[in-house]
Amino acid sequence: MGIELVWLHGVYVLFVLGIILLMVLRRDTSLISILGIALLGLVATGSVTSAVGGIFGSFIYAITELLPTILVICIIVAMSHVLTDTGVNETMIRPMTHLIRNPTLAYWVIGIVMMVISWFFWPSPGVALIGAVMLPVALRAGLPAIGVAIAMNLFGHGIALSGDFVIQGAPTLTAKAAGIPVGDVIAASVPLVIVMGVVTTVVAFWYLRKDMKIGNVPAPTETAVPDSVFASVRVPLTPGVRRALAAAVPILFLLDVLAMFAFDLRGGDATALVGGTALLILIVATMLAHKQKGLEEVTNHLIQGFQFGFKVFGPVIPIAAFFYMGDSGFIKVFGEVLPAGSHGIVNDLGVALAQTIPISKEIAALTLTAVGVITGLDGSGFSGITLAGSLAQLFATALGSGIATLTALGQIAAIWVGGGTIVPWALIPAAAICGVDPFELARRNLYPVAIGLLVTTIVAMFLL
Template identity: 30%
Template sequence: MALTAAHWVYLAAVLLIIGATVARKNVVVPALLATLVTAWVLTGSPITAVQAIFNASLTAASELFNIFLIIALVTALLGTLRAMKADQRMVTPFQRVMRGGWSSYAVLAVVTYVISLFFWPTPAVPLIGAILVPAAIRAGLPAMGAAMVIAIAGQGMALSSDYVIQVAPGLSATAAGAETSAVADIALVLSLITGGVALVLTGVVLRRHMRAPAETNLDEWEGRVAAAAQPVESTSRIAAAIATRLGFAKARARDVAEPLTVVEERVPVAAGVATHAGGGAAPPPAEPGRTAGTFPPAAGAEGPDEEDAPRVVRLSKIFAVGVPVVFAVMIAYMALGKFTTLVPEVQGGSAAALVGGVAAVLVIVAVVALDGPSAALTTCGEHLVDGLVFAFRAMGVVLPIAGFFFLGNAEYAGTILGLEEGQSAPGLLVDLVTAGERFIPGNPVVMCFGVLLVGMAAGLEGSGFSGLPLTGSLSGALGPTVGMDPATLAAVGQMGSVWAGGGVLVAWSSLLVVAGVTRVPVIDLARKCFVPVVAGLVVSTLFAALAF
C-alpha cells in the first residue's frame, strides 16, 4: 500500500523519540505531542486528536495494569519484611562464608542476583551494601570489584530478565504481540549469558587486585572516605543525596530513622530519570559511638536486631527463612508445569497472577503476625497503598510512551482513535516496515544487532524500561521480515535497554546507588563495566541470532 502523510508523521515521531533518548531528554512530552499530531493527521479532526492523547494512555494502562499491580504487591511485601528487619536477616548469614576475595566475589554475585530477582536490584542494593560489602572488603575484595559485581549481577543480570516479577518481559511482549512467557524464557537465557561473560571478564581484571583478608583493608577503605572533602555519613546519606538531586520525595520518617538499612523502593523505569533508593533530605542520626564517615561493625551472628523485642526477633527469623522458601516452592511448581506433566503449566498472565497472589498472602500473614489481627487491618492497607503509590510513581511515565507506540499497532489504534466497531484501524508501524522491507537486511544477525543498538540507545537516558515499548514494537514489525520470532528480537532489545539504562553502562542511572554504597567514583565504575558488559551483550546477541 502507498504510504500516507500519517505514516511519515509517525516515522518522524519515532525518530524524534529515539533522538530525545540519545540526548538523555525526557520523552514523555514528545510522545504526547507525537500522539496528538499523528491522530490529527490520521483522522483530520483536532477533537479526536486531543481525545487520542487520553485514550492512548488509557489503553496502555488497561493493557499494563497487571504489571502495576504485581509491582505494588511485591513492594508491599518488601515493606513488611523491612518492618521486622527480616530483609537484613536474609543476607547476614552469607558473611560467614566470605573468607577471602574470591569467595566474597561469588557470594556478592549470587546474593545480589537472587534477591534482585524477587525484589528488584535497586531496593536491594543499600541492604547488600550495608551488610555484605564491608565484610567483602575486609575479606580482600577491592571496593571497585564489589561495585562491579553488584551492578552486573543485580542491575544487569536480574533486572534484564526480570524473570520472577516479569515487568520487563510483559512490556516487551505486549508491544511485540508475543507471549510474555516466551520473551521471559529467552531473556533469562540471554541475561545469564551476558552476565556470565561479564562476570568472568571482571574476575580476570580483578585477579591482580585481590588482597589477603585483613582488618586493615576495611580501615583503609573507610580512611579514604574520611579523608574526602565531603565525608559520607552513611548509605542512607548517599541515597538521600541522590534522591534529593533527582527530585524525589523524602522518605518516610521511620525509614530515615534507620541508618544503613534504608531500602526505599525506586526502580529505574522513568523516561529520562533514573529512580533510586531514596532517603530523606537530612542525614539520619549517627549511631552512638560511631563518627561520621565510618561503617558500624558488620552484623554478625547476633543478627541485625539484637535490641528488638524477642517476639519480633523470632518473627524476623521465621520470615527470613519462610519467604524465600515459599518463593522457591512457587518457582519449583512453575518449573514442574513447564517441563513435566505432573502439574498444569503456569504461563503468561497466570504466572504473574501466581507471583502477585503469593506476595499478597505473605503480606497478610506477616502483618497479622507482627501487628496482631486488629492493627493489621490498618497496617496491611498502608503497605498496599504504599506499593500502589510506588508502582504508579515508577511506571506512570511509561504509559504515554507505550500509548504512542500502541497507536501504531492496528490492534489498539481503533480504540485509541475511537473508531466504531467494524471500522478497520491502520497499522502504521507494520505498514512502514512493509514499505521498507526491500531495504531491511534479511540477515538475522544484522537484525538482532540492530535491535540491540536501538535498545541501548533507548537506555542512554538512564531508564531501563521506558525503551521497551519501542524495542517491542520494532520487534513485532521486523521479526516476520527476516523469519525471526518477535519474542527473540524483543528479548534482545530488552537486553540492550536494561543493561544500558537499568544501571550498568551509564553513570546517570541507578548505578549511582551502587557507587554510593561501595564508595567508588560512579564514572570510573561505568567505564570499568563497559568492556565486560558489551562483550557479554555481543555474545548473547550472536547466540540469540543463531540459536533461536
Template identity: 35%
Template sequence: MDQHVVIGAAHWTYLAGVAVIVLTMILRANVVVPSILATFCVVFAWSHSPVTALGSIFTASFVAAKELFNIFLVIALMTALLNALKELRSDIRMVEPFRAVMKNGHTAFFILAGITYFISLFFWPTPAVPLVSAVLLPAAIAAGLPPLAGAMAIAIAGQGMALSSDYVIGVAPGISAKAAGAAVSAAVVADRALVLSLIVGGIALVLGYLSIRKRIQPASNSLLVAWQAQSSGLETERLEEAGTFDKAELARGTNGRDTLLSDKAVDRALASAPAKRVFWSKVFAVLTPLAFLAVIVTMIAPKLMPSLPPLRGGEAATLVGGMAALLMILASLAADGPRKMLDVSADHITSGFVFAFKAMGSVLPIAGFFFVGAGETAGPILNIAQGTTPPHLLFELIQSAEHLIPHSHLFVAFGILIVGMITGIDGSGFAGLPLTGSLSGALAPAAGMDAATLAAIGQMGAVWTGGGTLVAWSSLIAVAGFARVPVLEAVRALLLPVVTGLIVATICAVTIWS
C-alpha cells in the same frame, strides 16, 4: 495484509515521532512530552480531527494503563511485602548468614553477585542495592575485595542480570510482549530473556573478576576502616539529576536505608528488634525465599514436564502477586497483631502503589504512543469504530521498506540490540521497551525470525544499558555511591565485560532460536 501498502501522512508522522523520541533519549532528556505530542500529531494526521487528536492524549495512556496494569499491581504487592519484611528485619536476616562465608575477596565477589541477583530477581534491585551494600559490602571490603569490584558485582548481578530478565515480576517482558503484538507471549519473551541475561551476566562477571583479581588484598579490618573514612564525593549528587528518570531513587528503595553497616552494626540492628518479633523475623527470613522458590518451580515445571498443564497468559504474574500479598498479610500479622494488621496491611499496599506509579508511571504515555502504531491497540486511540480494521502503522512502514532490509538474522538482531542500547542512553532501561518491542513485532516477519527472540534481544540492550551498568546517570549512581567509588570509574570498568556479554548473547540468540 495487502502487499501494496499505501504510506500516508499518518505513517510518516509516526516515523518522525519515533525519530524524535530516539533523539530525545540520546540527548538524555525526558521523553514523556515528545511522546504525548507525537501521539497528538499521528492521530490528527490520521483522523484530520483536532477533537479526536486531543482526546487521544488521554486515550493512549488509558489504553497503555489497561494493558500494563497487571505490571503495576505486581510491583505494588511486591513492594508491600518488602515493607512488611523490613518491619520484622527479616530482610537483613535473609542475607546476614552470608557474612560468615566471606573469607577472602575472591569468594566475596561472587557471594555479593549471587545474593544481589537472588534478591533483585524477586524485588528488583530496589532493596538489593541498599541491603547488600549495608550488610554485605562492608564484610566484603574487610575480606580484601576492592570497593570497585564490589560495585561491579552488585551492578552486574542486580541492575544487569536480574533486571534485564525480570523473570519473576515480569515487568520488562510484559512491556516487550505487549508492544510486539498480541501473538507474542510474555512468557516466551521472559524465558528467552532469562537465558540471554544469564549469558551476558556470566560473561560480564567472569571478565569483571579477571580484571580486578590482582587488586584483591589479604583480609584486614584496616581496609574497612580506611574505606569507611572515604567520602563518596559530589559527583554522585551532580549526576543524580541527569537522565530521564530518577533511577537512583528506585535503586535506593522505599525506606531510604543507605547507611553502610559493619558486622557489629548488623548485630545491633538485629538485636534491636523487640523480643516477640525475633522468632517471626527468623521465620519469614526463611519462609519468604522458600515461598518464591516454590512459585518459580511452579512456573518452570510445565516446561520440564510437558504432561503438566502450562500456565496461561498472565498466570505467572498472578502467582507472584498473590504470594506477595499473602506473605505481606502474614508478616504484618506477626509484626503488629491481628487488630493493627488490618490498618498496617492497607498502608503497605498504598505505599506499594505509590512506588509502582512513581517507578513506572512515566512509561504509560511512552507506551501509549507506540501502541498507536500497533494494530491490536490502535483502534481506541484512533477512535476507529468496532468492526473496522485499524491500521498497523509501524508494520506497514517496515513492510513498504522490506526490500531494503537485509535478510540476515545477525544484521536484524544486532540492529535491535543497538536500538535498545540507544534507548537506554537516557538512563532508564524500561523507557525503550515499547520501541524495541514494536520494532521486533514489525521486523520479525520480514527477517524470518521469531518476534519473541528479537524482543528479548532488544530488552537486553535497553535494560543492561539504561538499567544501571553502562551509563553514569542511571541507577549505577546509587551503586557507586554506596561503594564510595567514582561512578565514571565504575562505567569504565563495566564497559568491556557487559558489551562483550551482549555481543555473545545476541549471537547465541540467533544461533539457538533462528
C-alpha cells in the same frame, strides 16, 4: 499504498526517530510521545476532538496493559519495606555471609545472592539489603567496595532485571509491544541472558582482579555503611518470629516457582501468583510486627509501594502509549480508522522494509542491540523497551521469523545499559551504599558490558 496511509506511517516513523534522538540527548520523551499520539489521531481521523481525546484514551489503554506489572512491582516493594523494617530480610541474608572467606568468594556470593533477591524483590530494594548486610563482610574478606558495587550492579540490575523471569515486568512490556505472548520472550531470552551474564561478570571480575594485583584499586578498609542513604525504622520482632518469617518467605516463593512449572502458569497468571503471595506476606508480617496498629501500617506500606511503582512507570506510560499505537492499540483507541489494506502501522512498515531494503539477520540483531543501548541512555531501562519490542516486530516481519529473539535482545541491551550498570545517574543507589564514585563504577562496568553485548548479539544472530 494510499496517500493517507503514507502520511500516517510517515508521522509514526518521524516520531520514532524523534524519540530516539531525545534519548541520545538524554532528554525526557513524554512530551514528544504525547504529540505523536495526537498527530497520529489527527491524520487518521481528521478530527481534532478525536485526536485530543485519543491522547487520554491511549494512556488508559497503556495503563490497562501495564497495570498487572505495575501492581506486582508496587506490592513487591511494599513487602520488601516491611521485611526490611522488621529485620526479616537481614535474617534471610545473614547465613550467606558465612560463605564469604576471600575476595573471589565475596564477589560471586554477593552477586548470586543479589541476583536471586532481585528475581523476587527487584534490584532496588536488594541494593540496600545486600549492601548493608554484606559490604562489611566483603571488606573484611579483602574485596574492595568497588568490587561489591560491581557485583550488585551486574548480577542485580543486569542479569536479574534483564531477564525478569519471576515478576516478568520487563518481558511483559516488550511482549505487548511486539504483539507476542510473554512466554515466548522469556523462553527466547534465557540463552541470551545466560551468555550476557556469564561473559560480563567473568570479564568484570578479571579486570577487577588484575587491578587489585597491580594496585589500581585501593585496599579495602572496613568503613560504616552510610545509614542516611537507605534509612529505615527498625520494628522489633521476637527472634523466633523473625526466623520463622525468614524461612517462610523464600519457601513460599519457591512454591510459587514450582507451581508455575506444575500448572504451566505464564504471563499474567504467574504475575498474579507472585503478587498474591507477596501481598499475603506483607499482611502477615505487618500484623505480627505492629499488632494493634497493623491495619494502618498495611495501608502505609502499600502507599510506599505504589509511590515507588508509579514513580518508576510514570515516564514509561506516555512512551508505551505511543508505541502501542503501532499495533492493536490504535484500533482500540481511535476505532476502525486505518485505511483499507493496513495490517497495523508497524506490520505495514515491516512489509515495506522487506520489499525495499535487503534485511539480514545480522543487520536486524545489530540494530536491536543499538536501539536497546540508545533507549537505555536515559538511565531508566524500562522507558525504551517498548520501542525495542515494536522494532523487533518490524524487523521480524521483514525477515519472516525471529520476533521473540529480537525482542529479547532489545530488552536485554536496554536494561543492561539503562537499568543501572553503565549510566552513572542510574548507579547512584549502589554507589552510595558502597561509598564509591558512581562515575568510577560506570567506567569499570563499561568494558565488560560492551564485550557482553557484542558476544550476545553474535549469539543472537545464530539463534534467529
